[in-house]
Amino acid sequence: MKKIDRKTWILAGVMLIVITLLTWLLRADIKHGEKALGYWTMGDVGIYVAAALLGGPLSAIVAALGSMFADLFAGHAVYAVGSFLIKGVMAYFVAWHIKRGSTLVHLIKSVSFGGIWMVVAYFLYDFALYGNYADAAIGLPINILQVVACGIVAVLVLFLLGGKSYRSGNGFFAGKASQPSANSKRALK
Numbered sequence: 001m002k003k004i005d006r007k008t009w010i011l012a013g014v015m016l017i018v019i020t021l022l023t024w025l026l027r028a029d030i031k032h033g034e035k036a037l038g039y040w041t042m043g044d045v046g047i048y049v050a051a052a053l054l055g056g057p058l059s060a061i062v063a064a065l066g067s068m069f070a071d072l073f074a075g076h077a078v079y080a081v082g083s084f085l086i087k088g089v090m091a092y093f094v095a096w097h098i099k100r101g102s103t104l105v106h107l108i109k110s111v112s113f114g115g116i117w118m119v120v121a122y123f124l125y126d127f128a129l130y131g132n133y134a135d136a137a138i139g140l141p142i143n144i145l146q147v148v149a150c151g152i153v154a155v156l157v158l159f160l161l162g163g164k165s166y167r168s169g170n171g172f173f174a175g176k177a178s179q180p181s182a183n184s185k186r187a188l189k
Contacts, residue, residue, distance in 0.1 A: 004058065008058070011054065012050075012054055012058055012061075012062050015046060015049070015050040015053065015054060015062050015066070016062045016065055016066045018046040018049075018050075018066075019043055019046035019047055019050065019066030019067065019070070020043075020065075020066040020067075020069045020070050020073070021070075022041070022042050022043040022045060022046045023041045023042075023043025023046070023066065023070030023071075023074075024041075024043075024069075024070040024073045024074050026041060026042040026043070027039040027040060027041040027042075027043075027070075027074065028041075030138065030139060030142055038076060038079055038122070038126070038139055039074065039076065040142050040143075040145065040146050041070070041146065042146075042149070042150060042153065043066070043067060043070060043150075044115070044118070044146060044147070044150035044151075044154070045150045045153045045154045045157065046066065047059075047063040047066075047067070047087055047090060047091050047094070047150075048094060048111050048114070048150065048154035048158075049154055049157055049158060049161075050062050050063055050091060051063070051091045051092075051095035051098060051110075052095070052107075052158055053161075054095070055095050055099065056092050056095045056099075057092065059091040059092065059094075059095045060088040060089070060091045060092035060095070062091070063087045063088055063091035064083075064084045064085070064087055064088030064091070065084070066087075067083040067084065067086075067087035067088075068080045068081075068083050068084040068087075070083075071083050078129065082121075082125040082129075085121075086117075086122060086125065087118070089117065089121070090114045090115075090118050090121075091114075093113065093114050093117060094110050094111060094113070094114035097109070097110035097113060097114070098110045104155070107155060107158065108151070108155060111151040111154060111155065112147070112151065115144075115146075115150075115151060118143065118146075118147065119140065119143045123136050123137070123139065123140060123143075124136075126138075126139055
């Protein structure tokens, strides 16, 4: 296993806090009658950015823990285990997919495939939790909206970051892998 340097650990800690806060504080609860059925959140922006900046296993751990903590802090403990698994797999898949290409279209595909996984996985989790399709289906359009909104914001954030991946130096917006500038090389040292 490759040794992880101190800067990467610090970035992972920052992304853990960002994911937790985005998920916990920027949310809208989903209710059906008196029953709480989860919530809509902007936390996936942090997950997509962490996947691009940290890569596979580390982004999965950060996304899983951040999403789980947010569920616990928000009073949705019933979703903590599901979020840990679903968001961890989502981050790992997005990071894996991002690593295989460097165009804007590839980034959008990576975010979309990760979002599809999340929508399907939460539908199945809700069905197992509530035992009926109606309650599970209530979350579908809201989760799809979450994927679209978070995907757009994440792509814009990565664009503002210069489209660079912290670990590999790959750019997403030039149509080919771009080289880090002299300033960004100094900043990473």
